[in-house]
Amino acid sequence: MNNIILKAENLHYSYTKEHEVLKGVSLDIYEGERLAILGANGSGKSTFFLNINGVLKPESGAVYYRDKLINKSSIKELRKNVGIVFQDADNQIIASTVRAEVSFGPMNLGLSKDEVTKRVQDSLNYMGISHLIDRPPHYLSGGEKKRVSIADIIAMDSEIIIFDEPTASLDPQNISIFEEVLGKMSLDNRTLIISTHDLEFAFRWADRIVVFCAGNIIADSDPITVLANQEVLKKANLKKPILLEVFETLVENSVFKADAKPARNIEDFRKMFISQIS
Amino acid sequence: MAHQHGGYFSIDLYAFNSKLKKINPEYKLISALITLILTIVFNNIFVSAYILFLMFFITVNLGGMDIFEYISMLLAPLGFIVLASISIAFGLSFEQAGEFYIKIFNIYIHTSRIQLIEAFELMIKVLACVSIMQSLILSTMPYEIINALRSMHVPKLIIELMNLIYRFIFILIESYINMRNSAISRLGYHNFKSSIFTFGNMAGNILVVSLKKANAYYTAMEARCFDGDLNFLQEEKKLKKKNLVLTVLNILIMFAIWIFTLNYGF
Numbered sequence: 224m225n226n227i228i229l230k231a232e233n234l235h236y237s238y239t240k241e242h243e244v245l246k247g248v249s250l251d252i253y254e255g256e257r258l259a260i261l262g263a264n265g266s267g268k269s270t271f272f273l274n275i276n277g278v279l280k281p282e283s284g285a286v287y288y289r290d291k292l293i294n295k296s297s298i299k300e301l302r303k304n305v306g307i308v309f310q311d312a313d314n315q316i317i318a319s320t321v322r323a324e325v326s327f328g329p330m331n332l333g334l335s336k337d338e339v340t341k342r343v344q345d346s347l348n349y350m351g352i353s354h355l356i357d358r359p360p361h362y363l364s365g366g367e368k369k370r371v372s373i374a375d376i377i378a379m380d381s382e383i384i385i386f387d388e389p390t391a392s393l394d395p396q397n398i399s400i401f402e403e404v405l406g407k408m409s410l411d412n413r414t415l416i417i418s419t420h421d422l423e424f425a426f427r428w429a430d431r432i433v434v435f436c437a438g439n440i441i442a443d444s445d446p447i448t449v450l451a452n453q454e455v456l457k458k459a460n461l462k463k464p465i466l467l468e469v470f471e472t473l474v475e476n477s478v479f480k481a482d483a484k485p486a487r488n489i490e491d492f493r494k495m496f497i498s499q500i501s
Numbered sequence: 502m503a504h505q506h507g508g509y510f511s512i513d514l515y516a517f518n519s520k521l522k523k524i525n526p527e528y529k530l531i532s533a534l535i536t537l538i539l540t541i542v543f544n545n546i547f548v549s550a551y552i553l554f555l556m557f558f559i560t561v562n563l564g565g566m567d568i569f570e571y572i573s574m575l576l577a578p579l580g581f582i583v584l585a586s587i588s589i590a591f592g593l594s595f596e597q598a599g600e601f602y603i604k605i606f607n608i609y610i611h612t613s614r615i616q617l618i619e620a621f622e623l624m625i626k627v628l629a630c631v632s633i634m635q636s637l638i639l640s641t642m643p644y645e646i647i648n649a650l651r652s653m654h655v656p657k658l659i660i661e662l663m664n665l666i667y668r669f670i671f672i673l674i675e676s677y678i679n680m681r682n683s684a685i686s687r688l689g690y691h692n693f694k695s696s697i698f699t700f701g702n703m704a705g706n707i708l709v710v711s712l713k714k715a716n717a718y719y720t721a722m723e724a725r726c727f728d729g730d731l732n733f734l735q736e737e738k739k740l741k742k743k744n745l746v747l748t749v750l751n752i753l754i755m756f757a758i759w760i761f762t763l764n765y766g767f
Contacts, residue, residue, distance in 0.1 A: 315721040320642075323733035324733075359517065
Protein backbone atom coordinates (compact mmCIF):
# COMPACT_ATOMS: atom_id res chain seq x y z
CA MET A 224 0.00 0.00 0.00
CA ASN A 225 1.11 3.56 -0.69
CA ASN A 226 1.79 6.20 1.93
CA ILE A 227 -1.01 7.95 3.70
CA ILE A 228 -1.21 11.43 2.18
CA LEU A 229 -4.14 12.83 4.15
CA LYS A 230 -5.57 11.65 7.40
CA ALA A 231 -8.81 12.85 8.97
CA GLU A 232 -9.25 11.90 12.59
CA ASN A 233 -12.59 11.92 14.36
CA LEU A 234 -13.97 15.04 12.65
CA HIS A 235 -17.05 16.66 14.13
CA TYR A 236 -18.81 19.53 12.42
CA SER A 237 -22.19 21.23 12.62
CA TYR A 238 -23.63 24.30 10.89
CA THR A 239 -26.33 24.79 13.53
CA LYS A 240 -26.43 23.68 17.15
CA GLU A 241 -29.28 21.21 16.74
CA HIS A 242 -27.93 19.25 13.84
CA GLU A 243 -24.48 17.69 13.69
CA VAL A 244 -23.44 17.06 10.08
CA LEU A 245 -20.22 15.14 10.75
CA LYS A 246 -20.35 12.83 13.75
CA GLY A 247 -16.79 11.68 14.13
CA VAL A 248 -15.48 10.90 10.68
CA SER A 249 -12.07 9.26 10.37
CA LEU A 250 -10.56 8.49 7.01
CA ASP A 251 -7.11 7.71 5.66
CA ILE A 252 -6.42 8.72 2.11
CA TYR A 253 -3.53 7.06 0.31
CA GLU A 254 -1.25 8.60 -2.26
CA GLY A 255 -2.37 8.06 -5.85
CA GLU A 256 -5.55 6.20 -5.02
CA ARG A 257 -8.93 6.53 -6.67
CA LEU A 258 -11.45 6.99 -3.93
CA ALA A 259 -15.20 7.14 -4.53
CA ILE A 260 -17.46 8.54 -1.86
CA LEU A 261 -21.09 7.47 -1.89
CA GLY A 262 -24.00 8.55 0.25
CA ALA A 263 -27.37 10.23 0.08
CA ASN A 264 -27.83 13.99 -0.21
CA GLY A 265 -27.17 15.59 3.15
CA SER A 266 -25.08 12.71 4.45
CA GLY A 267 -22.11 15.01 5.02
CA LYS A 268 -19.93 14.41 1.96
CA SER A 269 -19.57 18.04 0.90
CA THR A 270 -19.06 19.19 4.48
CA PHE A 271 -16.34 16.59 4.86
CA PHE A 272 -14.62 17.89 1.72
CA LEU A 273 -14.66 21.46 2.98
CA ASN A 274 -13.19 20.24 6.25
CA ILE A 275 -10.27 18.40 4.68
CA ASN A 276 -9.60 21.37 2.39
CA GLY A 277 -9.43 23.76 5.30
CA VAL A 278 -12.35 26.01 4.33
CA LEU A 279 -14.34 24.79 7.32
CA LYS A 280 -12.68 24.24 10.64
CA PRO A 281 -13.78 21.06 12.42
CA GLU A 282 -15.23 21.54 15.91
CA SER A 283 -13.13 18.68 17.13
CA GLY A 284 -10.81 16.23 15.46
CA ALA A 285 -7.70 16.73 13.42
CA VAL A 286 -6.53 16.72 9.82
CA TYR A 287 -3.01 15.58 8.96
CA TYR A 288 -1.39 16.25 5.61
CA ARG A 289 1.64 14.01 5.09
CA ASP A 290 1.83 13.31 8.82
CA LYS A 291 1.77 17.01 9.62
CA LEU A 292 -1.03 18.26 11.83
CA ILE A 293 -2.87 21.12 10.15
CA ASN A 294 -3.23 24.24 12.22
CA LYS A 295 -3.85 27.89 11.45
CA SER A 296 -0.42 28.55 10.01
CA SER A 297 -0.35 25.54 7.72
CA ILE A 298 -3.89 25.91 6.39
CA LYS A 299 -2.73 27.54 3.18
CA GLU A 300 -0.48 24.57 2.56
CA LEU A 301 -3.51 22.31 2.93
CA ARG A 302 -5.66 24.40 0.57
CA LYS A 303 -2.87 24.42 -1.97
CA ASN A 304 -2.49 20.66 -1.93
CA VAL A 305 -6.14 19.72 -1.72
CA GLY A 306 -8.19 21.17 -4.58
CA ILE A 307 -11.96 20.97 -4.83
CA VAL A 308 -13.89 21.01 -8.08
CA PHE A 309 -17.29 22.17 -6.91
CA GLN A 310 -20.54 20.60 -8.04
CA ASP A 311 -21.90 23.72 -9.70
CA ALA A 312 -19.26 25.31 -11.92
CA ASP A 313 -21.23 28.55 -11.81
CA ASN A 314 -20.56 28.78 -8.10
CA GLN A 315 -16.85 28.41 -8.67
CA ILE A 316 -16.08 30.57 -11.69
CA ILE A 317 -15.49 34.11 -10.48
CA ALA A 318 -13.49 35.85 -13.16
CA SER A 319 -14.63 37.36 -16.43
CA THR A 320 -12.43 35.39 -18.79
CA VAL A 321 -11.24 31.82 -18.81
CA ARG A 322 -7.64 33.05 -18.61
CA ALA A 323 -8.31 35.18 -15.54
CA GLU A 324 -10.39 32.42 -13.98
CA VAL A 325 -7.77 29.71 -14.25
CA SER A 326 -5.08 32.11 -13.07
CA PHE A 327 -6.93 32.92 -9.83
CA GLY A 328 -5.54 29.97 -7.85
CA PRO A 329 -1.90 30.26 -9.02
CA MET A 330 -2.00 34.03 -8.47
CA ASN A 331 -3.11 33.44 -4.88
CA LEU A 332 -0.18 31.07 -4.43
CA GLY A 333 2.06 34.06 -5.11
CA LEU A 334 3.77 32.61 -8.19
CA SER A 335 5.60 34.74 -10.72
CA LYS A 336 3.71 36.03 -13.73
CA ASP A 337 5.60 33.79 -16.15
CA GLU A 338 4.90 30.74 -14.04
CA VAL A 339 1.20 31.65 -13.82
CA THR A 340 0.99 32.16 -17.58
CA LYS A 341 2.64 28.79 -18.14
CA ARG A 342 0.36 27.01 -15.69
CA VAL A 343 -2.74 28.53 -17.25
CA GLN A 344 -1.62 27.39 -20.70
CA ASP A 345 -0.70 23.92 -19.49
CA SER A 346 -3.90 23.27 -17.58
CA LEU A 347 -6.06 24.50 -20.45
CA ASN A 348 -4.15 22.19 -22.77
CA TYR A 349 -4.62 19.37 -20.30
CA MET A 350 -8.37 19.87 -20.45
CA GLY A 351 -8.33 20.47 -24.22
CA ILE A 352 -9.86 23.94 -24.01
CA SER A 353 -6.98 26.25 -25.00
CA HIS A 354 -9.21 27.77 -27.67
CA LEU A 355 -11.54 29.15 -24.98
CA ILE A 356 -8.84 31.20 -23.24
CA ASP A 357 -10.30 34.64 -24.05
CA ARG A 358 -13.93 33.67 -23.66
CA PRO A 359 -16.10 35.16 -20.92
CA PRO A 360 -17.43 32.27 -18.81
CA HIS A 361 -21.05 33.26 -19.30
CA TYR A 362 -20.76 32.35 -22.99
CA LEU A 363 -19.64 28.79 -22.30
CA SER A 364 -21.77 25.64 -22.38
CA GLY A 365 -22.28 23.56 -19.24
CA GLY A 366 -19.67 20.99 -20.25
CA GLU A 367 -17.13 23.69 -21.10
CA LYS A 368 -17.72 25.40 -17.77
CA LYS A 369 -17.09 22.12 -15.98
CA ARG A 370 -13.81 21.69 -17.84
CA VAL A 371 -12.79 25.23 -16.92
CA SER A 372 -13.55 24.50 -13.27
CA ILE A 373 -11.34 21.41 -13.44
CA ALA A 374 -8.55 23.39 -15.16
CA ASP A 375 -8.83 25.84 -12.23
CA ILE A 376 -7.66 23.12 -9.87
CA ILE A 377 -5.08 21.58 -12.20
CA ALA A 378 -3.42 25.00 -12.47
CA MET A 379 -2.90 24.94 -8.71
CA ASP A 380 -1.04 21.65 -9.08
CA SER A 381 -2.86 20.11 -6.11
CA GLU A 382 -1.80 16.61 -5.13
CA ILE A 383 -5.29 15.65 -4.07
CA ILE A 384 -8.20 16.62 -6.28
CA ILE A 385 -11.72 16.34 -4.94
CA PHE A 386 -14.67 16.27 -7.32
CA ASP A 387 -18.02 17.00 -5.75
CA GLU A 388 -20.61 15.17 -7.87
CA PRO A 389 -18.81 15.98 -11.13
CA THR A 390 -21.08 14.03 -13.46
CA ALA A 391 -24.36 15.37 -12.05
CA SER A 392 -25.06 17.85 -14.83
CA LEU A 393 -23.02 16.44 -17.71
CA ASP A 394 -24.26 14.76 -20.86
CA PRO A 395 -22.89 11.32 -21.86
CA GLN A 396 -20.28 12.79 -24.20
CA ASN A 397 -18.94 15.13 -21.53
CA ILE A 398 -18.95 12.30 -19.02
CA SER A 399 -16.72 10.19 -21.26
CA ILE A 400 -14.40 13.18 -21.78
CA PHE A 401 -14.34 13.56 -18.00
CA GLU A 402 -13.47 9.90 -17.50
CA GLU A 403 -10.59 10.23 -19.96
CA VAL A 404 -9.26 13.16 -17.94
CA LEU A 405 -9.55 11.10 -14.76
CA GLY A 406 -7.51 8.34 -16.38
CA LYS A 407 -4.85 10.84 -17.38
CA MET A 408 -4.70 12.24 -13.86
CA SER A 409 -4.34 8.78 -12.35
CA LEU A 410 -1.34 8.17 -14.63
CA ASP A 411 0.16 11.38 -13.25
CA ASN A 412 -0.22 9.76 -9.82
CA ARG A 413 -2.63 12.33 -8.48
CA THR A 414 -4.89 11.32 -5.64
CA LEU A 415 -8.51 11.55 -6.78
CA ILE A 416 -11.57 11.69 -4.58
CA ILE A 417 -14.97 11.71 -6.21
CA SER A 418 -18.35 11.94 -4.58
CA THR A 419 -21.04 10.56 -6.81
CA HIS A 420 -24.51 9.05 -7.03
CA ASP A 421 -23.52 7.10 -10.12
CA LEU A 422 -22.91 3.65 -8.67
CA GLU A 423 -22.04 2.10 -12.01
CA PHE A 424 -19.30 4.66 -12.41
CA ALA A 425 -18.01 4.22 -8.85
CA PHE A 426 -17.98 0.45 -9.30
CA ARG A 427 -15.86 0.48 -12.45
CA TRP A 428 -13.58 3.40 -11.60
CA ALA A 429 -12.72 3.35 -7.90
CA ASP A 430 -9.93 1.55 -6.05
CA ARG A 431 -11.82 2.03 -2.85
CA ILE A 432 -15.33 3.07 -1.90
CA VAL A 433 -16.36 4.91 1.24
CA VAL A 434 -20.04 5.21 2.15
CA PHE A 435 -21.35 8.14 4.18
CA CYS A 436 -24.59 7.84 6.06
CA ALA A 437 -25.98 10.54 8.33
CA GLY A 438 -22.60 11.98 9.22
CA ASN A 439 -20.79 8.68 9.72
CA ILE A 440 -18.73 6.37 7.53
CA ILE A 441 -20.54 3.04 7.39
CA ALA A 442 -18.35 1.24 4.88
CA ASP A 443 -14.78 1.59 3.67
CA SER A 444 -13.37 -1.09 1.42
CA ASP A 445 -12.83 -2.16 -2.18
CA PRO A 446 -15.80 -1.68 -4.55
CA ILE A 447 -16.86 -5.31 -4.70
CA THR A 448 -16.95 -5.78 -0.94
CA VAL A 449 -18.86 -2.55 -0.35
CA LEU A 450 -21.40 -2.92 -3.10
CA ALA A 451 -22.06 -6.59 -2.45
CA ASN A 452 -22.89 -5.83 1.18
CA GLN A 453 -26.68 -5.83 1.41
CA GLU A 454 -26.73 -4.22 4.84
CA VAL A 455 -24.66 -1.22 3.78
CA LEU A 456 -26.66 -0.77 0.59
CA LYS A 457 -29.91 -0.79 2.51
CA LYS A 458 -28.72 1.57 5.21
CA ALA A 459 -27.38 4.15 2.74
CA ASN A 460 -30.26 3.69 0.27
CA LEU A 461 -27.95 2.59 -2.52
CA LYS A 462 -28.66 0.19 -5.35
CA LYS A 463 -26.37 -2.59 -6.41
CA PRO A 464 -24.67 -1.95 -9.79
CA ILE A 465 -26.38 -3.90 -12.55
CA LEU A 466 -23.14 -5.59 -13.57
CA LEU A 467 -22.68 -6.97 -10.07
CA GLU A 468 -26.33 -8.02 -9.94
CA VAL A 469 -25.99 -9.89 -13.24
CA PHE A 470 -22.79 -11.51 -12.03
CA GLU A 471 -24.41 -12.73 -8.83
CA THR A 472 -27.37 -14.13 -10.72
CA LEU A 473 -24.97 -16.04 -12.96
CA VAL A 474 -23.11 -17.40 -9.92
CA GLU A 475 -26.41 -18.49 -8.38
CA ASN A 476 -27.26 -20.32 -11.57
CA SER A 477 -23.81 -21.91 -11.69
CA VAL A 478 -22.71 -20.24 -14.90
CA PHE A 479 -19.74 -18.82 -12.98
CA LYS A 480 -17.95 -20.60 -10.19
CA ALA A 481 -18.85 -19.48 -6.68
CA ASP A 482 -15.31 -18.26 -5.96
CA ALA A 483 -14.99 -16.28 -9.22
CA LYS A 484 -14.02 -12.63 -8.88
CA PRO A 485 -16.71 -10.24 -10.19
CA ALA A 486 -15.81 -8.20 -13.27
CA ARG A 487 -15.91 -4.47 -12.65
CA ASN A 488 -16.34 -3.26 -16.18
CA ILE A 489 -18.21 -4.49 -19.19
CA GLU A 490 -15.09 -5.52 -21.18
CA ASP A 491 -13.84 -7.80 -18.39
CA PHE A 492 -17.30 -9.19 -17.95
CA ARG A 493 -17.63 -9.95 -21.65
CA LYS A 494 -14.32 -11.80 -21.71
CA MET A 495 -15.23 -13.74 -18.62
CA PHE A 496 -18.68 -14.61 -19.91
CA ILE A 497 -17.59 -15.65 -23.37
CA SER A 498 -14.76 -17.84 -22.05
CA GLN A 499 -17.28 -19.47 -19.71
CA ILE A 500 -19.95 -20.36 -22.23
CA SER A 501 -17.80 -21.36 -25.18
CA MET B 502 -31.20 45.83 -30.66
CA ALA B 503 -28.48 43.76 -29.12
CA HIS B 504 -27.73 40.14 -29.81
CA GLN B 505 -29.80 37.64 -28.02
CA HIS B 506 -27.78 35.04 -26.23
CA GLY B 507 -29.21 32.35 -24.03
CA GLY B 508 -32.40 34.33 -23.65
CA TYR B 509 -31.02 37.72 -22.67
CA PHE B 510 -29.54 40.81 -24.27
CA SER B 511 -25.90 41.33 -23.74
CA ILE B 512 -24.01 44.38 -24.86
CA ASP B 513 -20.56 42.94 -24.18
CA LEU B 514 -20.88 40.51 -27.08
CA TYR B 515 -20.23 43.47 -29.39
CA ALA B 516 -16.93 44.11 -27.67
CA PHE B 517 -16.11 40.43 -27.88
CA ASN B 518 -16.65 40.48 -31.65
CA SER B 519 -15.09 43.90 -32.29
CA LYS B 520 -12.06 44.18 -34.56
CA LEU B 521 -10.64 46.76 -32.16
CA LYS B 522 -10.48 44.19 -29.35
CA LYS B 523 -6.74 43.68 -29.81
CA ILE B 524 -5.81 47.29 -29.04
CA ASN B 525 -4.32 48.06 -25.65
CA PRO B 526 -7.25 48.78 -23.27
CA GLU B 527 -5.41 51.38 -21.18
CA TYR B 528 -4.77 53.34 -24.34
CA LYS B 529 -8.41 53.08 -25.37
CA LEU B 530 -9.63 54.22 -21.97
CA ILE B 531 -7.26 57.17 -21.70
CA SER B 532 -7.80 58.43 -25.22
CA ALA B 533 -11.58 58.10 -24.76
CA LEU B 534 -11.36 60.11 -21.54
CA ILE B 535 -9.20 62.84 -23.14
CA THR B 536 -11.59 63.10 -26.07
CA LEU B 537 -14.54 63.24 -23.70
CA ILE B 538 -13.04 66.00 -21.58
CA LEU B 539 -12.02 68.06 -24.62
CA THR B 540 -15.50 67.74 -26.14
CA ILE B 541 -17.05 69.03 -22.94
CA VAL B 542 -14.50 71.80 -22.44
CA PHE B 543 -14.62 73.12 -26.03
CA ASN B 544 -18.41 73.23 -25.92
CA ASN B 545 -18.38 73.80 -29.65
CA ILE B 546 -20.97 72.33 -31.97
CA PHE B 547 -18.48 71.72 -34.78
CA VAL B 548 -16.15 69.79 -32.50
CA SER B 549 -19.13 67.80 -31.20
CA ALA B 550 -20.31 67.01 -34.72
CA TYR B 551 -16.80 65.95 -35.71
CA ILE B 552 -16.61 63.62 -32.69
CA LEU B 553 -20.01 62.17 -33.45
CA PHE B 554 -18.87 61.23 -36.96
CA LEU B 555 -15.46 60.07 -35.78
CA MET B 556 -16.98 57.68 -33.25
CA PHE B 557 -19.37 56.39 -35.87
CA PHE B 558 -16.40 55.77 -38.16
CA ILE B 559 -14.36 54.07 -35.43
CA THR B 560 -17.11 51.73 -34.28
CA VAL B 561 -18.73 50.88 -37.59
CA ASN B 562 -15.85 51.02 -40.10
CA LEU B 563 -12.90 50.05 -37.94
CA GLY B 564 -14.74 47.97 -35.34
CA GLY B 565 -16.91 46.18 -37.88
CA MET B 566 -20.22 46.71 -36.12
CA ASP B 567 -23.45 46.64 -38.08
CA ILE B 568 -24.48 50.20 -38.98
CA PHE B 569 -28.14 49.72 -38.05
CA GLU B 570 -27.26 48.17 -34.73
CA TYR B 571 -24.95 51.07 -34.00
CA ILE B 572 -27.65 53.61 -34.77
CA SER B 573 -30.24 51.79 -32.71
CA MET B 574 -27.71 51.65 -29.88
CA LEU B 575 -27.25 55.40 -30.10
CA LEU B 576 -31.00 56.00 -30.29
CA ALA B 577 -31.52 54.46 -26.87
CA PRO B 578 -29.99 57.40 -24.94
CA LEU B 579 -31.38 59.86 -27.50
CA GLY B 580 -34.82 59.62 -25.91
CA PHE B 581 -33.48 60.87 -22.58
CA ILE B 582 -31.42 63.56 -24.28
CA VAL B 583 -34.43 64.91 -26.16
CA LEU B 584 -36.54 64.98 -23.00
CA ALA B 585 -33.82 66.85 -21.16
CA SER B 586 -33.35 69.33 -24.02
CA ILE B 587 -37.07 70.16 -24.08
CA SER B 588 -36.83 71.58 -20.60
CA ILE B 589 -34.00 73.82 -21.77
CA ALA B 590 -35.62 74.89 -25.04
CA PHE B 591 -39.00 75.77 -23.59
CA GLY B 592 -40.03 77.83 -20.61
CA LEU B 593 -43.31 78.24 -18.76
CA SER B 594 -44.74 81.54 -17.67
CA PHE B 595 -48.03 83.19 -16.68
CA GLU B 596 -47.17 86.29 -18.66
CA GLN B 597 -46.35 86.73 -22.27
CA ALA B 598 -42.63 86.03 -22.84
CA GLY B 599 -40.09 84.86 -25.42
CA GLU B 600 -39.98 85.17 -29.18
CA PHE B 601 -42.47 82.40 -29.85
CA TYR B 602 -45.12 81.13 -27.55
CA ILE B 603 -48.24 79.02 -27.32
CA LYS B 604 -50.97 79.97 -24.88
CA ILE B 605 -52.76 77.12 -23.15
CA PHE B 606 -55.40 78.44 -20.74
CA ASN B 607 -53.43 80.99 -18.75
CA ILE B 608 -50.00 79.47 -19.18
CA TYR B 609 -47.57 80.53 -21.87
CA ILE B 610 -45.14 77.94 -23.20
CA HIS B 611 -42.46 80.08 -24.75
CA THR B 612 -39.10 79.80 -26.47
CA SER B 613 -36.66 81.86 -28.45
CA ARG B 614 -34.22 81.39 -31.31
CA ILE B 615 -31.26 81.47 -28.94
CA GLN B 616 -32.86 78.98 -26.61
CA LEU B 617 -33.60 76.58 -29.48
CA ILE B 618 -30.05 76.82 -30.82
CA GLU B 619 -28.66 76.32 -27.35
CA ALA B 620 -30.77 73.21 -26.86
CA PHE B 621 -29.74 71.85 -30.25
CA GLU B 622 -26.04 72.44 -29.54
CA LEU B 623 -26.40 70.77 -26.18
CA MET B 624 -28.12 67.80 -27.73
CA ILE B 625 -25.31 67.28 -30.24
CA LYS B 626 -22.71 67.70 -27.52
CA VAL B 627 -24.33 65.16 -25.20
CA LEU B 628 -24.84 62.74 -28.07
CA ALA B 629 -21.15 63.10 -28.99
CA CYS B 630 -20.12 62.41 -25.39
CA VAL B 631 -22.39 59.37 -25.18
CA SER B 632 -21.01 58.07 -28.46
CA ILE B 633 -17.44 58.32 -27.12
CA MET B 634 -18.36 56.16 -24.14
CA GLN B 635 -20.28 53.80 -26.39
CA SER B 636 -17.45 53.30 -28.80
CA LEU B 637 -15.23 52.52 -25.82
CA ILE B 638 -17.62 49.93 -24.42
CA LEU B 639 -18.36 48.48 -27.86
CA SER B 640 -14.69 47.78 -28.49
CA THR B 641 -13.41 46.88 -25.01
CA MET B 642 -14.57 44.09 -22.74
CA PRO B 643 -15.74 45.39 -19.35
CA TYR B 644 -13.10 43.41 -17.46
CA GLU B 645 -10.40 45.07 -19.56
CA ILE B 646 -11.74 48.47 -18.65
CA ILE B 647 -11.79 47.42 -15.00
CA ASN B 648 -8.22 46.26 -15.28
CA ALA B 649 -7.18 49.47 -17.03
CA LEU B 650 -8.74 51.40 -14.15
CA ARG B 651 -6.73 49.26 -11.76
CA SER B 652 -3.48 50.20 -13.45
CA MET B 653 -4.59 53.83 -13.18
CA HIS B 654 -4.65 53.33 -9.40
CA VAL B 655 -8.37 53.46 -8.81
CA PRO B 656 -8.90 52.11 -5.24
CA LYS B 657 -8.74 48.33 -5.01
CA LEU B 658 -12.09 48.04 -3.24
CA ILE B 659 -13.89 49.65 -6.16
CA ILE B 660 -12.02 47.52 -8.69
CA GLU B 661 -12.88 44.28 -6.90
CA LEU B 662 -16.49 45.30 -6.52
CA MET B 663 -16.65 46.08 -10.23
CA ASN B 664 -15.20 42.69 -11.07
CA LEU B 665 -17.64 40.79 -8.89
CA ILE B 666 -20.64 42.88 -9.92
CA TYR B 667 -19.88 42.30 -13.58
CA ARG B 668 -19.71 38.54 -13.07
CA PHE B 669 -22.77 38.51 -10.83
CA ILE B 670 -24.93 40.37 -13.32
CA PHE B 671 -24.86 37.32 -15.55
CA ILE B 672 -25.44 34.89 -12.72
CA LEU B 673 -28.48 36.82 -11.50
CA ILE B 674 -29.85 37.24 -15.01
CA GLU B 675 -29.59 33.50 -15.48
CA SER B 676 -31.35 32.79 -12.20
CA TYR B 677 -33.99 35.32 -13.14
CA ILE B 678 -34.58 33.72 -16.54
CA ASN B 679 -34.92 30.28 -15.00
CA MET B 680 -37.38 31.55 -12.42
CA ARG B 681 -39.36 33.49 -15.01
CA ASN B 682 -39.59 30.49 -17.32
CA SER B 683 -40.80 28.27 -14.52
CA ALA B 684 -43.31 30.94 -13.48
CA ILE B 685 -44.60 31.24 -17.04
CA SER B 686 -44.94 27.48 -17.32
CA ARG B 687 -47.12 27.52 -14.19
CA LEU B 688 -49.33 30.36 -15.50
CA GLY B 689 -47.69 32.88 -13.20
CA TYR B 690 -48.52 35.74 -15.54
CA HIS B 691 -52.03 34.85 -16.67
CA ASN B 692 -53.57 38.09 -15.41
CA PHE B 693 -52.49 41.41 -13.97
CA LYS B 694 -52.91 40.42 -10.35
CA SER B 695 -50.93 37.21 -10.66
CA SER B 696 -48.23 39.00 -12.65
CA ILE B 697 -47.68 41.45 -9.84
CA PHE B 698 -47.74 38.66 -7.30
CA THR B 699 -45.22 36.61 -9.30
CA PHE B 700 -42.97 39.59 -9.84
CA GLY B 701 -42.87 40.33 -6.11
CA ASN B 702 -42.08 36.75 -5.21
CA MET B 703 -39.39 36.60 -7.82
CA ALA B 704 -37.73 39.79 -6.63
CA GLY B 705 -37.63 38.39 -3.10
CA ASN B 706 -36.27 35.08 -4.32
CA ILE B 707 -33.55 36.71 -6.39
CA LEU B 708 -32.34 38.41 -3.23
CA VAL B 709 -32.16 35.09 -1.41
CA VAL B 710 -30.46 33.44 -4.40
CA SER B 711 -27.89 36.21 -4.60
CA LEU B 712 -27.05 35.82 -0.91
CA LYS B 713 -26.73 32.06 -1.27
CA LYS B 714 -24.60 32.39 -4.37
CA ALA B 715 -22.37 34.94 -2.68
CA ASN B 716 -21.82 32.45 0.11
CA ALA B 717 -21.05 29.59 -2.27
CA TYR B 718 -18.65 31.87 -4.11
CA TYR B 719 -16.78 32.82 -1.02
CA THR B 720 -16.37 29.16 -0.10
CA ALA B 721 -15.05 28.34 -3.57
CA MET B 722 -12.67 31.29 -3.44
CA GLU B 723 -11.35 30.29 -0.03
CA ALA B 724 -10.80 26.75 -1.29
CA ARG B 725 -8.46 28.25 -3.87
CA CYS B 726 -6.30 30.04 -1.31
CA PHE B 727 -8.09 33.40 -1.53
CA ASP B 728 -6.55 35.70 1.05
CA GLY B 729 -8.29 39.01 0.56
CA ASP B 730 -6.91 40.15 -2.78
CA LEU B 731 -8.62 39.39 -6.04
CA ASN B 732 -5.81 38.90 -8.52
CA PHE B 733 -6.22 37.71 -12.06
CA LEU B 734 -3.87 37.21 -14.94
CA GLN B 735 -4.65 39.50 -17.86
CA GLU B 736 -3.62 39.21 -21.43
CA GLU B 737 -1.04 41.80 -22.33
CA LYS B 738 -1.85 43.91 -25.34
CA LYS B 739 1.03 45.95 -26.65
CA LEU B 740 0.56 49.64 -27.23
CA LYS B 741 1.30 50.53 -30.83
CA LYS B 742 3.01 53.78 -31.86
CA LYS B 743 0.56 54.20 -34.71
CA ASN B 744 -2.33 54.40 -32.23
CA LEU B 745 -0.61 57.06 -30.15
CA VAL B 746 0.03 59.15 -33.26
CA LEU B 747 -3.62 58.86 -34.24
CA THR B 748 -4.78 60.06 -30.83
CA VAL B 749 -2.44 63.05 -30.91
CA LEU B 750 -3.63 63.81 -34.43
CA ASN B 751 -7.24 63.62 -33.25
CA ILE B 752 -6.56 66.06 -30.42
CA LEU B 753 -4.87 68.45 -32.86
CA ILE B 754 -7.84 68.25 -35.22
CA MET B 755 -10.19 69.02 -32.35
CA PHE B 756 -8.10 72.07 -31.41
CA ALA B 757 -7.98 73.18 -35.04
CA ILE B 758 -11.76 72.93 -35.46
CA TRP B 759 -12.23 74.82 -32.23
CA ILE B 760 -9.88 77.65 -33.21
CA PHE B 761 -11.24 78.02 -36.75
CA THR B 762 -14.83 78.16 -35.57
CA LEU B 763 -14.18 80.33 -32.52
CA ASN B 764 -15.65 83.43 -34.08
CA TYR B 765 -18.32 81.66 -35.96
CA GLY B 766 -21.60 81.22 -34.20
CA PHE B 767 -25.27 81.35 -34.83
